[in-house]
Amino acid sequence: MFLAINGSAFPIRNEFRLPKLRGQKGLRQSKSRLQEQPESPDKSSKCLTKPCSLLKYQVPGSMILIARSMKFSKDQFTHRQREKQEVIPEILDGYKYSLGQGNNHELVQRIMDARTEWHLCKESNSMSINFRWQQTNRGYKYDRLIANSQYKQCVNHFEQHFEISNKQYLFRNLCQLCENNKQNVFDFVPVTFVLDFNDESIDSQFTQFIKFFDKFAPKDKKIEQLPKKLQEYKKKLKIQSTPLLDKKLHSIPQKIPKCQEGDQYLWLLKPTFLNRGRGIHVVNDIEAIIQLISELQLGSAEDLEEQKKKNAIKANSFVIQKYIEHPFLINSRKFDIRVWVLVTMDLNCYFFKEGYIRTSCENFTTDNVDNQFIHLTNNAIQKYSEKYGEFEDGNQLSFDDFQNYLNDQGFKVDFYGTHVPKMKQLVWTSLQSVKRKLNLSQRRYCMEIFGYDFIIDSDFKTWLIEVNTNPCIEESSSILQMLLPRMLDDAFKLTIDTIFPPKYQDDEPTDSKYPVKKYPNNENLWEPLGCLDSPKQQSKANMYYQNQQQQFQQQMQQQYQQSSSQHHNQLPYYLQPLTPQSSSQFQSI
Template sequence: MRKTHSPQGFQYFMKRRYEQRFPKFKFQDPGETYGLMPLITQNSHLRTEIIQSNSAEQLQPHQQKRTANSQSKDKTDDTCILIGNTLKSLERRVLKPRISYQPEILPNKFTKPRSKSIKKQPKFDGIYFEGEKFCQELEFQEKYANIRQYYNYINISNGIFIKSTVNYYKANVSKSNNGQLVKNLLKQRWWWLVVDNDKDNVNFLWESSRNDNFIITMPCSEQIDTNDTFNIQQDQFDIQIHSHPYAKLLPKNLIIQMNLQEKQIGKSNKLLNYDQCQQFCDHIRIFEITSNTKIHNHIQNNTHLGSKKNLFLNLKKYYEFNSLNVFEFLPLTYHIKNKFDLENYLIDNMNTKKIWIVKPGELTNRGHGIQIFQNINEVNMFLKGNHQHKNGLSKTFIVQQYITNPLLYNQRKFDIRCFILFTGINGKQKGYWYQEGYIRTSSKEFNLNNLSNKMIHLTNDAVQKYSEDYGKFEKGNKISFEEFKRFITPEKFNQVYQKMKQIALDQFKAAAELLDPLKRENTFELFGLDFMIDDSFNTWLIETNTNPCLEQTGPLLTGFMPQLIDNLLKLVIDPLYPPPQFYTSKKFVYDCLNNKFELIYDSSKMKLNRKNVVIDNEL
């Protein structure tokens, strides 16, 4: 007589059969992996519980038995299996699971035996996976390992080991200042969901101006910023590191330790667990990424670089402490905030015949409020006027000597736009220099007889785009660094480039203890720097902007801006919010991990004096 099964027995049979068909792999430390770890229960309905660890008490009875047996035989032989959500809610779609790790479920008498005709796949050894779902191409496996390695090393440099508890993240991106570009690049990262209306319940908020209400919901870092040596012996500094792909992104001593790690035999060194990461950094901590882990593209106190008066005052203090003259880096400058400052300014310049440019002292950009005056009397009359903000407070002004002998490009004035990036992750503040930039040209030939024509004197896109000659000489009024290098010779360009880079570093040092004073857990800000060169090739910092223009005006910026923002996301967002495991090369967002941001400032390598002025740089 044919034996029949009860409905309960049949469901159990179906459950066991589908579980057994999942791909298997071996992982060194299942508790320190990315992704959800669902708890399967008999009565669960469309519900997933998150297990925070792999302790035996939290495993199902049949899993506990397997764990006990495996520990008695071989403690290092942990075979794992990919599983998804509850079987009852997903049914057959469980074959496309959300990625998580749990110990293997033993086969039973209802399990369908594996066909002998199927070729056994290689075991997982740190890079390679077995199972039909995983692509076995060597190129895919290497790319996957390199991405995971890159994320680990960026996070190690910030003293954290990322443990994600969610499979996707949410972002809100404002529409202003080419927010569509940022949104498109985020959408390419398939583990991000871009929402339009919700700004409070998102992981990532990108806006043109600082959102203080969002920032105050971000916790302050628990990590004490320490001078981390990454366990490097002094005699190991002779190792050549310049050819390493991350050499410009990470501290030198970490690169050396990475080289030593990568020389070890075997491929498993490219995927690091928490214990291995501790070998690099004594102060590393597990940082759990949840649906409430937030990051914003602006920092508290960004006006200490972004406003013209604070930039001048901070650099003045820094250079004076280091026995340097601030006016070797900035044009002659006065900050006018009241009648006493105005009187001192008038006395200093009583008998001089200089052209002056007057700028708002507070946070402005895109050429707003800038005026040029022929002499000191015109400046005096302007400053004596009634200038107030909307809240009734008096405006302050930066009065700067106008550079009357600028280096010209085909008889027209130009400036140089560069970018720097500030990051504050886990209490470690870093500053990066972007290695590319571009030249912004004016639309009219330079002359000093018509100071009221902004098309001659101001090179901002926000001004020049209204000129009838915009794009007539250069497409989008832009030229690349390479074109400019040929124009002034490579030697002169290198001289200018190094001076700009040094001034950028000085800005980070000058505002070291002022930017992001509470050291929020995850913060960053992209600044735009404007430089000018005179006909003697002296390099001058003109201003620093907190909301640099990201518009793709002209063919040069059509390629430049996506690369800039993508490099920023690779450096700041992707390592903190890593993608879940994936199976095929179609899921790769990028193949190249090279990045044009270069680390020039690291707060853990700096020393401060009693006045909180940076006096040493150990990078």
């Protein structure tokens, strides 16, 4: 209930707000009106069933009447009770979930429909939905997923997932972690530069990259008249020269690792916010890099509308990464490794025990930079090749298939015993770099599955390439038809099944319906890595709310003391200073 003072309101226990009435005449009218009883009250009547006592408070400029001990007819509810009923997300016969379109959302629907208590809901924006799954977090109402909220909705993306899934932020977070721990980030990440044209230090970033490029370039790739060319490049890319800023740039390596050296001097240009190979170019010439950046930069507002119609890729921040020119090959073709990582609502991290190998369709060579089917192993790229599926089903191999290949070729390498543990170590390192950022505002009931990509070089060293949100779950091969359903089902057992436990015995967790070779059906294939510490500071949302409450309390105290301090020895409880205990009471109302 509320007490109104000069148009403001704050909570009052067991009291009911009445219209403002001035003077003794208004007081008598209100008393007589409340004491009237209807001759035949019905369920829809809003009249009181018995008289109530009235209290009167006098403050400057207004008279307030407060009714206590009010009772309502049998089937009526207060406004607060009705509101509480509206936000309860559960339905009588189970739970609701919604699905966004794309990326084989039908697989998620099959997994969810196998849980008999879950029902698909088409109203994706309703807060009565218990679980939402979609490709991006657009439309998620994170501000309601707080500790004191009555809403209970699980979503499949963290609010700040870009801290690890965006190539630019991932690299900067890794640099910061390695600097704090006195490690070298380039021991497990290829040589990388970030060019963010929205950053005030873009002049320094660009200069740093150009000088490094020229320093290690072969003779035929050197930049002639470097100072003059540097100014020309800046002018073309509309980079304004700025004085040296205090903002520290990331460290650069003293040399290029052996596996990244080569006569062709290949580099990868990547927009920072895309995945599935979109916008990635392999280049070996500085002029080509400048031209591509110029074409990919955002244009004017008028141009943007035309770009959207053509479905063109535009970007204003880039990662330029040294190409690994000496990768380990499978039958003379390049490959990379995809593994899945789960972060739950409690920031528990898991590594799925099985991943898969993604192979290219063409034999590897560094002489041809235009053929993407040689260099980019993403299934979203390779599926358009005429040779797609010619060598492997869906251009994919299981970990066991890869181990068999190593054995057949005479390599004494234990992939499960050496490289899988190394990938786990690099995954945990990357997660540690964002442990204070991934769930900065302490949102409840968020979870996410990330796709990690690794490459093994010719010396069998493992390199972290990137981390993807919304990893591909297309069942494009027999391997993925086996792994993906189990991966999702076991992930849901660790997340939504713990938040929304089954109500009936038939829905209790049992043996998996999705068998995977060499693993028992009663085993969850997500292997724990550890738990990330949650942020120590209070979330920004709660801090803002508490500050607003404190300001309101101070204003009310001043008004009360000015008007009637001589008549009261102690402030009423609703005007007493805010304490942690009273703050929790305010937030629960």
